[in-house]
Amino acid sequence: MTLPMLPYLLALLLLVVGLYAIVAKRNVIKIIVGLAILDYAVNLILVLVGYRTTPGAAPMAPILTGGMANEPALVAGAVDPLPQALVLTSIVISLSVTALLVALGLRLYEKYGTFDTERMRNLRG
Amino acid sequence: MQGMSLIVKNITRLVAGFIAIFGVYTVFYGHVSPGGGFAGGVILAGALVLIVLAFGEEFSRKVLPHGVAQTSDALGAMSFLLVALFGYMAGGFFVNFLPRGEPCTLFSAGTIPISNLAIGVKVGAGLFGAFLALALFRRQSDGHSRSPIAGRPNRGGPNGEES
Amino acid sequence: MDPVLILLLALFGFMLIGSIVAVETRDLLSSVICLGAVGFGTSVAFLLLGAPDLAITQVVVEVLVLVVLVRVVITRKDETQATSRSTLGVGSVMLVLGVLVAVMFWMLAGASGGRLKMRAFGEPLMSETVAAAASAPAGEPEMATTQTEPGSIGGAYLKHGLVGTAVSRGTGAANYVMGIVLDARGYDTLGEATVIFTAIIGAYAVLRRIGRQAHARDVADR
Numbered sequence: 094m095t096l097p098m099l100p101y102l103l104a105l106l107l108l109v110v111g112l113y114a115i116v117a118k119r120n121v122i123k124i125i126v127g128l129a130i131l132d133y134a135v136n137l138i139l140v141l142v143g144y145r146t147t148p149g150a151a152p153m154a155p156i157l158t159g160g161m162a163n164e165p166a167l168v169a170g171a172v173d174p175l176p177q178a179l180v181l182t183s184i185v186i187s188l189s190v191t192a193l194l195v196a197l198g199l200r201l202y203e204k205y206g207t208f209d210t211e212r213m214r215n216l217r218g
Numbered sequence: 219m220q221g222m223s224l225i226v227k228n229i230t231r232l233v234a235g236f237i238a239i240f241g242v243y244t245v246f247y248g249h250v251s252p253g254g255g256f257a258g259g260v261i262l263a264g265a266l267v268l269i270v271l272a273f274g275e276e277f278s279r280k281v282l283p284h285g286v287a288q289t290s291d292a293l294g295a296m297s298f299l300l301v302a303l304f305g306y307m308a309g310g311f312f313v314n315f316l317p318r319g320e321p322c323t324l325f326s327a328g329t330i331p332i333s334n335l336a337i338g339v340k341v342g343a344g345l346f347g348a349f350l351a352l353a354l355f356r357r358q359s360d361g362h363s364r365s366p367i368a369g370r371p372n373r374g375g376p377n378g379e380e381s
Numbered sequence: 382m383d384p385v386l387i388l389l390l391a392l393f394g395f396m397l398i399g400s401i402v403a404v405e406t407r408d409l410l411s412s413v414i415c416l417g418a419v420g421f422g423t424s425v426a427f428l429l430l431g432a433p434d435l436a437i438t439q440v441v442v443e444v445l446v447l448v449v450l451v452r453v454v455i456t457r458k459d460e461t462q463a464t465s466r467s468t469l470g471v472g473s474v475m476l477v478l479g480v481l482v483a484v485m486f487w488m489l490a491g492a493s494g495g496r497l498k499m500r501a502f503g504e505p506l507m508s509e510t511v512a513a514a515a516s517a518p519a520g521e522p523e524m525a526t527t528q529t530e531p532g533s534i535g536g537a538y539l540k541h542g543l544v545g546t547a548v549s550r551g552t553g554a555a556n557y558v559m560g561i562v563l564d565a566r567g568y569d570t571l572g573e574a575t576v577i578f579t580a581i582i583g584a585y586a587v588l589r590r591i592g593r594q595a596h597a598r599d600v601a602d603r
Contacts, residue, residue: 096386097386097501097502097503098486098501098502099390099502100386100389100390100393100502101486101489101502102486103390103393103394103397104393105482105485105486106397106482107393107396107397107400107419109478109479109482110397110400110401110404111400111404112478113404113471113474113475113478114404116471116474117470117471117474117475118404120409122409122412122413122450122453122454123404123409123412125450126403126404126412126413126416126450127404129416129420129446130400130403130404130416130419133419133420133423136423136435136439137423137426140426140427140430140432140435141430141502143535144430144431144502144503145503145504146383146385146503146504151385151431152385152429152430152431153431154252154431154432154433155431155539155556155557155558156251156252156433156555156556156557156558157321157322157543157555157556157557158322158555159322160321160322161321164543167539168539168540171431171539171557172430172431172432173533173535173536173539174535174538174539174542174557174558174561175533175534175535175538175561176535177432177434177435177558178558178561178562178566179569180432180435181254181256181434181435181438181558181562182256182562182569182570182573184256184435184438184439184442185256185260185341185438185442185573185577186573186576186577186580187442188260188345188442188445188446189344189345189348189576189577189580189581190580191446191449191450192345192348192349192352192449192580192581192584193580193581193583193584193587195352195449195450195453196348196351196352196583196584196587196588197587198453199352199355199453199588200587200588202457208409208457244437248556248559249554249555249556249559249560249563250554250555250556251556252433252434252436252437252556253434253437254434254438254556254558254559254562255563256438257434257437257438257441260438260441260442260445261441263445264441264444264445267445267448271448288585291578291581292578295574295575295578298570298571298574299571302567302571311568312564312567312568312571314550314552314553314564318550318551318552318553319553321543321553321554321555322555326553326554326555327552327553327554327555327559327560327564328552328553328564329563329564330552330553330554330559330560330563330564333563333567333570334559334563337563337570337574340574340577340578341577344577344578344581345445345581347581347585348581348584348585349445349448349449351584351585351588352449352452352453352584352588353449353452355588365588365589365590367585367588367589367590
């Protein structure tokens with residue numbers, strides 16, 4: 094395993110931590126935290142795939158500044174814009190889904206008085 | 219939910235307008251500099267959330283009612299769909315039918331600024347409405363729950379109760 | 382050695398530690414604050430990777446997620462005794478996940494050779510070029526350009542997105558990402574607007590006022 098492949102491995106480990114929280118935790122808030130970590134990890138992996146190195150300087154973002162004269166340099170060295178376009182909508186979708194899950198958690202707490210899913214199974218509303 | 223202390227209220231009076239202006243700037247210049255409809259809409263929602271948190275529930279019910287948030291959410295989504303349908307004037311669904319202009323200026327890129335505006339309004343109003351519904355929901359002492367969203371239509375109990 | 386790579390590895394290490402603390406700690410408020418640390422770390426990672434749109438969006442989204450979660454957690458007491466389910470079930474799930482991740486990474490890192498190999502960090506697919514005849518519209522080979530074309534869709538958007546070619550108008554937007562999101566792939570944005578709308582309406586439907594019918598029924602039964 095070479096050094097340039099290490100960012101992919103660390104982002105995959107972040108994904109596994111989020112997945113573990115969803116599967117193995119009893120508390121509803123912990124499950125929501127795990128889903129949020131999973132969302133961040135997936136967005137990171139998508140943006141990591143499209144990165145292009147600029148030797149010795151900061152990476153060039155795909156935004157044209159200063160008129161059309163800078164366009165050839167941008168086409169030759171900029172970061173891939175397609176994964177960024179996919180991730181941009183994904184970030185706001187993850188916020189909306191988190192809000193929906195928190196609403197469900199609030200209703201569950203109001204009905205059962207606890208956030209613990211094991212005790213929710215035993216009570217009959 | 220009460221408001222916060224006097225210092226927080228005064229700072230909010232000074233700052234909330236600037237946050238809203240910055241959100242609108244991010245929406246309008248989305249095709250020239252980083253940002254766009256989504257980021258600008260969320261910033262706008264953040265300014266409204268700040269006002270609700272600082273001044274409390276009673277003030278926000280008068281100035282920023284929940285019905286306005288729901289209506290603006292729906293209107294933003296509909297106008298984004300309308301922009302897509304107007305593309306039929308130039309050949310197909312979602313065709314960019316306005317003139318292009320010079321890149322890196324405000325009036326360029328066809329229908330993209332209009333789409334940015336629709337998306338900004340939709341995301342901002344929707345997320346603010348979701349925050350209001352979550353924050354103003356609580357359980358009263360008689361077992362009912364109070365929320366800013368009306369529930370099932372009232373069929374009237376034996377005492378003719380109203381909501 | 383690429384300085385961005387070193388900074389990115391340090392940042393990922395910090396985020397991994399933060400996420401493990403967020404998942405394992407017993408206090409709910411600390412868990413939510415560590416989630417905030419992971420989110421802000423993601424925003425800095427987006428900046429390091431050359432995506433300023435995403436960095437702005439991630440920061441403000443993270444602030445709103447923190448506000449909502451802290452508001453839910455801070456006023457409700459919670460008395461869970463232990464926070465994990467049975468050890469055998471959890472252990473077998475983690476073993477299967479670990480094996481899956483190892484196999485996925487081994488295949489993508491090029492051990493099998495050939496088409497599944499992921500490119501090294503820093504050289505994306507769009508750096509390749511293919512011969513120009515492949516890019517002409519079907520049935521008109523004389524319309525092909527004379528130089529080489531990028532080998533992937535992202536590269537084609539970068540090269541022809543602003544001004545366009547003989548067959549399609551460009552987007553005209555200086556921000557290439559916005560041009561893709563709202564013009565070239567506008568249909569996906571329509572789907573995403575629908576998903577956000579549905580999630581928010583779902584939250585409204587869950588948080589409605591209830592109890593009027595039940596209370597009326599109880600009073601009538603007495």
